[in-house]
Amino acid sequence: MSNQDCSQTNRRSFLLRSVLAPTAACVAGQSILTTPLLGNPLESDSKTATTTANAGEATRLVPIDHPLMRVRIELDVKGNVLVPKNPLIKPSETRELPIESKAVLDYEERQRRAAESEGWDLVTERYYHAAESTSKLNKTSRHQTIRDSARQTVVHQKRLPATIYSPTTFLTHGELSLLKSPLNALASESLLPDQAVTAGDRYKIDVQHIAALLNWTTADSGSVECEVVSLDDRQAKLQFKGNVKGSVDSVETEIELLGKLLFDLEQGFCPWVALAVHEKRRSGQAEPGFDLAGTLRMIRQPMEKPVALASDPISIDTTAEPPADRLYVELQSAQLGCSAMMQRRWKMIQDRPGAAVLRMIEHEKSLSQCNLQMLPALPEGHQLTLEAFKTMVSRSVDGNLTQLVNGSERVSGQGLRILTVIADGETSGVPVRWIMMHFSDDQGKRVQATFTLPAAQIEAFAGSDAQFADSLRFLSEDQILDGKPPEMRENSATEPPGQANLQQNPSLKVLNPGPEPIKMGATKTGSDASISGDAAAKIGKASVQPPASAR
Known part of the structure; x- marks a missing residue:
């Protein structure tokens, strides 16, 4: 079987059904915290009671490093974009235009970490099997995708938001905007509790970890609480909610969110994360502001070997800053x-x-x-x-x-x-x-x-x-x-x-x-x-x- 055929087969097997129902009520003004998250494609059909190997005993949710992953992210949002009336004279004066947008990113990712580095001090190689978005701003439709030559990328995670570039070509402005992921898959496990937990336990999530998950630059204030909904020998199901204020490239933003995640105890990673969000972002010098609500869905699975990435990692200095000439x-x-x-x-x-x-x-x-x-x-x-x-x-x-x-x-x-x-x-x-x-x-x-x-x-x-x-x-x-x-x-x-x-x-x-x-x-x-x-x-x-x- 050719690499292309193998890639297509792998992609078809990886596409799972939609995780969340659209949160149209949020767009109409209803709080997302009253909008239920529906459906977990990784959940068993049998509705059994929560069980643990040793009932009542606390369990640690310990992440295990998986250097090669397949990731699929889906975004579906509605709301208003705050467009400057005259961006050349007074960008602060805006008018609202309705927008609907859907996006899909499907990629395999290989971690590259320098010796003794930890946290976000790492670089990854990505190959995008799919990257496309469709949007309708007022009455104008727009579709964005990437060229085949831009599917191979390198992502520096040391500073957020992550810096992405292609080692073989130069991205267009539209491609770069498309590939700036709304979710950082590598931050999923940072939402887990530091201590051993049992079903029903609650704990606070550091808002900086939410900023990392959302690929923000900083989180300045807010509160997010997580509950261990169920826990058994195989998996833990968690739900979190709260609000955070922060910034993206010096532009102020705030978000109200309700999320669920699944942690696989045997493999030590989060294969599924889903969020219902309502985000308001101030207009910046380069980008319009917005008031949007919608859903973000991410599924992941470890890979034994790459499908489209080269078998041998490309040459990258993981201790250096991203190369200026790229x-x-x-x-x-x-x-x-x-x-x-x-x-x-x-x-x-x-x-x-x-x-x-x-x-x-x-x-x-x-x-x-x-x-x-x-x-x-x-x-x-x-x-x-x-x-x-x-x-x-x-x-x-x-x-x-x-x-x-x-x-x-x-x-x-x-x-x-x-x-x-x-x-x-x-x-x-x-x-x-x-x-x-x-x-x-x-x-x-x-x-x-x-x-x-x-x-x-x-x-x-x-x-x-x-x-x-x-x-x-x-x-x-x-x-x-x-x-x-x-x-x-x-x-x-x-x-x-x-x-x-x-x-x-x-x-x-x-x-x-x-x-x-x-x-x-x-x-x-x-x-x-x-x-x-x-x-x-x-x-x-x-x-x-x-x-x-x-x-």
Whole structure:
């Protein structure tokens, strides 16, 4: 039997029926603590009384390490997303839009732990047999899945939320969001009691363990109590409920939850966890807030040997931080038909016809912004001149300009002609630097990028413009991967240009960021003609507003 056939057979045998009934009542405002959890697929059909080997004797629930596991997680939620009315001016003012979302993650996971390490100080290898989500926001439907080349991943669990990357390719923004699991399977056993227990015992769960289970960054307050519902020679059934306040990447969140878990005493692990949740999360600089209710279900089973993971573990330094050169993400603008490979601090804030906005965010502080604008096409073989671009930059920042720092032209690794003008000035009393770039190809397709950053953030900006310039590319319809249903992705390139393994595509440059923007020299392109003077007015007027946090 081939590996693919074996994988499919294994997957079919692993899919169990749904564990929980949808908690629609919670969405309507009813507390989840009055909504029963229904059905346990691992429970015997016979409804016998609770028994123990030695009635009345306390039993310790001792986890046993299983280095290789198969995990399936299902999410089903409804509620409202808090969308900023104008994310570029006042993100705190929001409007509510209804949302429904379902997601499935099905993967095998191999633990890799350094000698003498304990707790969350570990790294895992994952292979995703399935990873997909469908959502409907207001009246807009969206489907997200992953490419075959992105199914192999590495997860660093040392700090929460866990850091995930692919060792062979670069994830798109949509893929990265999809793979950020709502449940951390490795945290299941942390919910178990430290002391021996009997049926009916109750104990408090450390809220930090709930944060780890939910893949939060921190838990700041709250109370969660767990009860040992039943206990026999084979398994313990536990139920917990409570509420927790914490944060995810510096964004405040709070949750009310009711959960059940099953502990297998013979194998020493939790094969089943189910949660009914009601979570409220504040809007952040990069992500909308939400008020959602729904169910999370997870089933697990140990594996004797991998199905899709390589038999031999890949080379990973389990004592080191995640490799910086793998922590890039491809930010795709479906509306403009272009993308760039950027550090994960850069987020796509807005993508609408004709324009898109990227923002560099760290600890909920906006450090800089990039406005992307699609420009009218030039006749084939014609190009804008650098002098004309300088003129247009001066006009666009008229009244705010202090000096033009630099101007250059060159050809990028993706074959696009780049004009760059760097200007310093002031707006709303804040010293600002603008880095304006004009990209064009030989067919006349053009886009302008305007980076706006407070002068105080130049060092933190760390040459992001150079990384952007060398990785920007125009996309064909079948290369836009995020948000498209599977039938529209079947003919997509497995590894689109700029997204492939570096060894397969040396033109893709992941640059080592420096404290200052990299200077770019002029390069001839062999164009037939240039556009200068008043004809350059078609370039349009660039935004000169600094990020909101800088005003």
